Amino acid sequence: MSAESTELPRRRRRGNATFWLGLILVGGIVLAGIVSFFWTPYALSDMAGGRLEAPSAAHWAGTDRLGRDLFTQLMIGARIALIVGCGAVAIGAVIGVATGILAAFATRFLDDALAAFFDILIAFPTLLIAMLVVAAREEASLGTAILALGIGLSPIVGRITRILTKQVLGQDYITAARVSGTSWGAIVYWHILPNIVPFLGVNLALQFGLAVMAEASLSYLGLGAPPPNASWGRMLQEAQGTVYTAPWGAVLPGLALFALVIGINLLADGLRDRFDPARRDG
Amino acid sequence: MMSDLLTVRGLTLATPDKVLVEGLSFSIAPGERFGLIGESGSGKSLTSLAVTGLLAPSIRPAGSITLAGKEIIGAPEKRLVRMRGDAVATVFQEPLTALDPLMPLGRQIAGPVRRRLKRKGQEAGRVAVAREVRSLLELVRLPEPERLIRSYPHEVSGGQRQRVAIAMALACQPRLLIADEPTTALDVTTQAEIVRLITSLVEELGIALLFISHDLAVVGQVAESVMVMRDGRMIETGPAEQVLTRPEDSYTRSLVAAARRFDEALEGQP
Numbered sequence: 001m002s003a004e005s006t007e008l009p010r011r012r013r014r015g016n017a018t019f020w021l022g023l024i025l026v027g028g029i030v031l032a033g034i035v036s037f038f039w040t041p042y043a044l045s046d047m048a049g050g051r052l053e054a055p056s057a058a059h060w061a062g063t064d065r066l067g068r069d070l071f072t073q074l075m076i077g078a079r080i081a082l083i084v085g086c087g088a089v090a091i092g093a094v095i096g097v098a099t100g101i102l103a104a105f106a107t108r109f110l111d112d113a114l115a116a117f118f119d120i121l122i123a124f125p126t127l128l129i130a131m132l133v134v135a136a137r138e139e140a141s142l143g144t145a146i147l148a149l150g151i152g153l154s155p156i157v158g159r160i161t162r163i164l165t166k167q168v169l170g171q172d173y174i175t176a177a178r179v180s181g182t183s184w185g186a187i188v189y190w191h192i193l194p195n196i197v198p199f200l201g202v203n204l205a206l207q208f209g210l211a212v213m214a215e216a217s218l219s220y221l222g223l224g225a226p227p228p229n230a231s232w233g234r235m236l237q238e239a240q241g242t243v244y245t246a247p248w249g250a251v252l253p254g255l256a257l258f259a260l261v262i263g264i265n266l267l268a269d270g271l272r273d274r275f276d277p278a279r280r281d282g
Numbered sequence: 283m284m285s286d287l288l289t290v291r292g293l294t295l296a297t298p299d300k301v302l303v304e305g306l307s308f309s310i311a312p313g314e315r316f317g318l319i320g321e322s323g324s325g326k327s328l329t330s331l332a333v334t335g336l337l338a339p340s341i342r343p344a345g346s347i348t349l350a351g352k353e354i355i356g357a358p359e360k361r362l363v364r365m366r367g368d369a370v371a372t373v374f375q376e377p378l379t380a381l382d383p384l385m386p387l388g389r390q391i392a393g394p395v396r397r398r399l400k401r402k403g404q405e406a407g408r409v410a411v412a413r414e415v416r417s418l419l420e421l422v423r424l425p426e427p428e429r430l431i432r433s434y435p436h437e438v439s440g441g442q443r444q445r446v447a448i449a450m451a452l453a454c455q456p457r458l459l460i461a462d463e464p465t466t467a468l469d470v471t472t473q474a475e476i477v478r479l480i481t482s483l484v485e486e487l488g489i490a491l492l493f494i495s496h497d498l499a500v501v502g503q504v505a506e507s508v509m510v511m512r513d514g515r516m517i518e519t520g521p522a523e524q525v526l527t528r529p530e531d532s533y534t535r536s537l538v539a540a541a542r543r544f545d546e547a548l549e550g551q552p
């Protein structure tokens with residue numbers, strides 16, 4: 001009793017700090033992404049300053065080697081990172097959750113086959129799968145990148161969904177629901193999805209981070225969103241040759257990527273602590 | 283007898299390498315209270331799962347189980363879903379794990395209520411369902427229904443959870459209620475309350491009861507007829523009064539003697 005009363009508030013305070021830090025990081029980037037639709041300091045392709053200028057009052061993040069404003073590119077990059085992350089995770093979640101639940105319910109043979117299929121796909125790096133999809137689509141575009149990353153993530157989501165679903169299926173309350181005449185469809189909707197989402201949610205946040213980083217890599221390889229899209233990965237690629245003379249060109253998009261990935265994970269952790277009733281004190 | 287609600291004939295349950303239940307036969311008349319007694323692992327739960335058609339795929343049933351005139355063994359899942367809830371409902375041993383940890387209690391009771399109203403072609407809107415849920419909570423004598431409806435399973439006591447589970451089972455308005463050791467996970471006072479509640483409810487509502495327990499005293503309180511099981515076989519069956527006071531089989535006699543010694547030990551205490 002006394003152990004509980006001293007431990008819970010501390011845990012909760014920590015949970016809260018995590019949550020708020022995550023919210024600030026993600027919130028800042030989301031805000032930048034939204035504002036970029038209406039306002040940026042300069043136009044994206046406007047060669048408004050000198051080449052490789054250091055950060056200043058006129059160019060908050062400096063300029064690239066063509067004299068374009070880097071802060072403008074960072075804002076648009078935020079928008080692209082968010083679109084790519086949300087889109088890829090949404091596609092990966094739909095495919096992954098559907099196949100994962102199917103596997104958990106399937107006959108032994110189909111289940112084994114799907115499980116092996118997930119494992120084989122996971123053995124390939126997400127990035128490699130995404131590259132194959134981009135290659136198959138023949139032209140690089142933002143939509144292709146999102147689709148490719150979503151497909152690349154789906155086996156990871158599928159595998160964890162399958163395992164989580166099997167755990168839930170073994171619970172007494174599923175037998176209780178079945179014994180009271182609940183159909184399988186209703187059981188998936190009312191009992192299985194709500195019980196796997198808290199765990200899946202945290203995993204999807206990790207996948208979001210993966211997707212954003214993989215998009216940066218795709219762009220870095222020239223397979224991501226083509227210009228004039230300014231993704232953080234493309235910025236990194238373009239700053240490659242001038243890392244020593246103008247380090248901010250590489251450091252700032254790198255930091256932005258880092259902040260988004262960390263922020264999403266902190267936010268997911270914090271949200272789970274807040275909304276999972278079994279972890280909430282009664 | 284043709285009018286029996288549940289008839290089990292020559293039920294055998296086996297995995298590829300082991301026979302778990304063998305040649306079991308018994309029947310339960312409408313409104314009858316039937317007790318199934320046996321030590322741990324004697325196959326009581328398997329028998330009840332077989333009655334609801336919920337055996338694990340690795341266990342193959344043979345023989346015949348007719349519930350409300352319909353054969354269960356070999357029936358397609360679709361028909362079983364309809365039959366569960368309509369003809370039979372179950373209360374399990376451990377109420378904490380038998381309730382969804384992430385769903386408020388009110389919604390868990392509302393599920394079977396809504397299905398039953400729809401099945402019977404009655405109005406199944408929010409208001410009608412909420413009214414039904416509240417009257418079920420009253421039926422199982424739960425205080426503060428408003429609070430309970432919004433609570434999660436871990437926020438209420440074990441006895442209250444078991445009452446909610448009973449309410450869920452009754453929400454189906456089944457003709458047969460299976461209670462699989464419904465009091466084992468509870469403390470002694472709560473046990474007695476739950477046993478009394480189940481007995482009075484099935485009597486009041488005219489529901490037949492299959493009560494599973496290894497506790498002879500409890501079964502004696504509840505059941506009109508009993509069957510004693512051991513290692514998946516029937517040992518003895520008959521009216522509760524007769525089997526529990528003048529057992530014919532030596533195994534039953536040893537059970538009764540042990541229970542009596544236990545009672546005397548309790549009474550002998552200051």
Ligand SMILES: Nc1ncnc2c1ncn2[C@@H]1O[C@H](COP(=O)(O)OP(=O)(O)OP(=O)(O)O)[C@@H](O)[C@H]1O
Nearest residue numbers: 297302320321322323324325326327328329338340
């Ligand atoms: N899915 C299964 N596969 C194989 N054997 C099983 C399975 N389920 C149960 N058994 C075995 O069947 C036997 C009877 O189990 P059952 O659960 O019916 O016992 P019980 O009488 O309900 O016991 P308890 O009082 O402990 O609940 C046990 O020996 C058990 O190990």
Ligand SMILES: [Mg+2]
Nearest residue numbers: 326327462463
């Ligand atoms: Mg049992």
